Amino acid sequence: MRALSGIQSSGKLHVGNYFGMIKPALELQEKGETFYFIANYHALTSVTEAEALRASTRDVALDYLACGLDPERTALYRQSDIPEIHELAWLLSVVTPMGLLERCHSYKDKLAKGIPANHGLFAYPVLMAADILAVQADVVPVGQDQKQHVEVTRDIAVKFNQKFGETFKIPEPLIRESVAVVPGLDGQKMSKSYNNTIELFAPQAETRKAIMRIVTDSKTVAEPKDPAACNIFKLYSLFAPEQEREAMAARYRAGGLGYGEVKKALYEHFRTYFEPFRQRRMEYQNDPERVEQILQRGAARAREELRKTLKAARRAVGLD
Secondary structure, three states: OEEEEEEEOOOOOEHHHHHHHHHHHHHHHHOOEEEEEEEHHHHOOOOOOHHHHHHHHHHHHHHHHHOOOOOOOEEEEEHHHOOOHHHHHHHHHOOOOHHHHHOOHHHHHHHHOOOOOOHHHHHHHHHHHHHHHHOOOOEEEOOHHHHHHHHHHHHHHHHHHHHHOOOOOOOEEEOOHHHOOOEOOOOOEOOHHHOOOOEOOOOHHHHHHHHHOOOOOOOOOOOOOOHHHOHHHHHHHHHOOHHHHHHHHHHHHHOOOOHHHHHHHHHHHHHHHHHHHHHHHHHHHOOHHHHHHHHHHHHHHHHHHHHHHHHHHHHHHOOO
16 A cells, blocks of 8 residues: 655644644554655745745654654655656646636635635645655545545546546545544634644643633533533543543533633643654754755655656657
8 A cells, every 4th residue: 555645834733734644644654655745835825935935844844753754664755856746737737627626625715714816726736636646646644624635636537547548546535534623723623724723843831822722612610511512622632541531521511620621631631742752853853964864765765656657647648
């Protein structure tokens, strides 16, 4: 089995990124070939300052490694180190219907949020399809909000294969349904676009402050509460062992539990969970040459696969 996924270098990674993509992606290291990339071309749809993009790209590499990516098992690379990806994206674009892109939830959602429309934002799913199909991935670990992009990739691959002959493997999305959507501080899905995130490696004081800002309803301490309807409890459940989750849920239903107490418990679990990752991140941060070597090796491995795919696609359309 071959897996591929990527994360935009458009800001600090957060809890939603970790549970929605990074954790399930890293678990696949034990099961087959894995290719994970830093989507800095994609990030250009929202990042317009060069140094901010460079810094964010470095941060994503450090975060991947801190969270447990094994560079001996996984090809980790920058999207921009594979420039041929754009030729493949063009070959895919000639079979991609406009209506398919116009129906993409991510595009419509960003427009509704006031993000200016541009071709990069509109054509984002085609470049994503090229990323996935370039290495002939079997599965793509993604969050629920990215599932449609994998479905679009499948549609594009099928259309190409039907028109030019069997060229691309049809990938499957891999979603951890239990954490399909991680709630943000305001109750919407956690997203950098909505500025409602809990960063993985922010200073401890900032993390605690963010958690204490999670929006709740107006129920008093004495009132019984529904844990299933509480965003704090949903986040708490990502970190706490089952026995502790059940005990906390029982306290919710019984009444006498304040949201502030749950927020403090969430923070302690968060801090304990990510402390080993924080230490590992510091080690990599202090050795930038090692990180660069890892990225270059990963790019060489990914480029090897992409060239095979691109050669087959060029031959299929008559460009050989």
